[in-house]
Amino acid sequence: xxxxxxxxxxxxxxxxxxxxxxxxxxxxxxxxxxxxxxxxxxxxxxxxxxxxxxxxxxxxxxxxxxxxxxxxxxxxxxxxxxxxxxxxxxxxxxxxxxxxxxxxxxxxxxxxxxxxxxxxxxxxxxxxxxxxxxxxxxxxxxxxxxxxxxxxxxxxxxxxxxxxxxxxxxxxxxxxxxxxxxxxxxxxxxxxxxxxxxxxxxxxxxxxxxxxxxxxxxxxxxxxxxxxxxxxxxxxxxxxxxxxxxxxxxxxxxxxxxxxxxxxxxxxxxxxxxxxxxxxxxxxxxxxxxxxxxxxxxxxxxxxxxxxxxxxxxxxxxxxxxxxxxxxxxxxxxxxx
Numbered sequence: 001x002x003x004x005x006x007x008x009x010x011x012x013x014x015x016x017x018x019x020x021x022x023x024x025x026x027x028x029x030x031x032x033x034x035x036x037x038x039x040x041x042x043x044x045x046x047x048x049x050x051x052x053x054x055x056x057x058x059x060x061x062x063x064x065x066x067x068x069x070x071x072x073x074x075x076x077x078x079x080x081x082x083x084x085x086x087x088x089x090x091x092x093x094x095x096x097x098x099x100x101x102x103x104x105x106x107x108x109x110x111x112x113x114x115x116x117x118x119x120x121x122x123x124x125x126x127x128x129x130x131x132x133x134x135x136x137x138x139x140x141x142x143x144x145x146x147x148x149x150x151x152x153x154x155x156x157x158x159x160x161x162x163x164x165x166x167x168x169x170x171x172x173x174x175x176x177x178x179x180x181x182x183x184x185x186x187x188x189x190x191x192x193x194x195x196x197x198x199x200x201x202x203x204x205x206x207x208x209x210x211x212x213x214x215x216x217x218x219x220x221x222x223x224x225x226x227x228x229x230x231x232x233x234x235x236x237x238x239x240x241x242x243x244x245x246x247x248x249x250x251x252x253x254x255x256x257x258x259x260x261x262x263x264x265x266x267x268x269x270x271x272x273x274x275x276x277x278x279x280x281x282x283x284x285x286x287x288x289x290x291x292x293x294x295x296x297x298x299x300x301x302x303x304x305x306x307x308x309x310x311x312x313x314x315x316x317x318x319x320x321x322x323x324x325x326x327x328x329x330x331x332x333x334x335x336x337x
Contacts, residue, residue: 020082084097172292172308211248254282
């Protein structure tokens with residue numbers, strides 16, 4: 001239906017979070033229902049925590065769209081859409097962009113994307129289009145996001161902005177029961193818990209941060225300590241993998257809830273063993289779940305052989321550059337690299 005009044009845009013606030021999650025649920029359930037997928041689960045605690053973290057670290061890229069309610073309807077403006085993006089060391093990443101189904105098709109999504117790309121300091125809030133001549137592109141070298149394969153119209157919008165769908169990303173879920181598929185580390189390597197490194201003397205936290213940054217720069221071309229700190233606060237356990245007494249080769253995260261990732265490695269053939277570290281050394285209560293890009297083929301084969309299965313339709317990783325890091329990196333989730 002056509003919006004009943006003019007659409008206005010404003011910076012989002014913490015108090016908008018509940019309304020934004022309601023828009024997210026309505027939009028996802030509507031398009032997934034059209035392809036006979038079940039509604040989203042009621043539990044939104046993990047997503048709420050992740051969104052609150054992204055808003056706290058990048059408040060300038062959180063925008064909402066509103067429509068005034070009719071005079072005879074109580075309440076303030078009707079929040080009908082929102083966008084959230086993050087910038088990490090030159091990587092702009094669209095975390096979430098959703099519009100209520102009843103007002104889709106009227107340019108609200110594109111206007112929210114303009115503002116999320118431009119930030120709050122750009123004249124008029126945008127528009128901003130990725131590219132070397134973009135006047136609002138101050139230090140951003142890569143524009144990325146993950147989307148659903150079931151959204152061709154939205155995916156066309158993102159591609160026109162330079163974020164071309166390049167790679168499928170699969171959610172694998174299940175209970176590992178063939179442990180040989182996720183092997184132990186070879187004897188020449190060792191895994192050390194992040195907590196043990198951080199607790200080792202006054203310089204422990206700095207040594208840990210430097211080690212993780214070293215891997216991130218090499219593998220994904222950015223650092224994002226703020227996200228690593230959030231993951232540890234949120235209950236994920238990290239493990240650094242290195243040659244015994246020598247070179248750092250990667251890291252992996254696991255959690256008691258079964259969420260695995262991110263996982264990063266200098267050698268993609270080490271991904272199955274790094275997954276083994278995360279699964280074995282974390283006391284997991286129930287099933288395992290992880291997002292795995294299609295280029296991380298050794299990880300996909302290992303997890304399927306271990307007993308996990310493809311869960312849901314795949315997502316699409318959209319990237320402004322042809323060179324992608326995802327043969328050696330498994331992201332946090334679709335909303336956070």
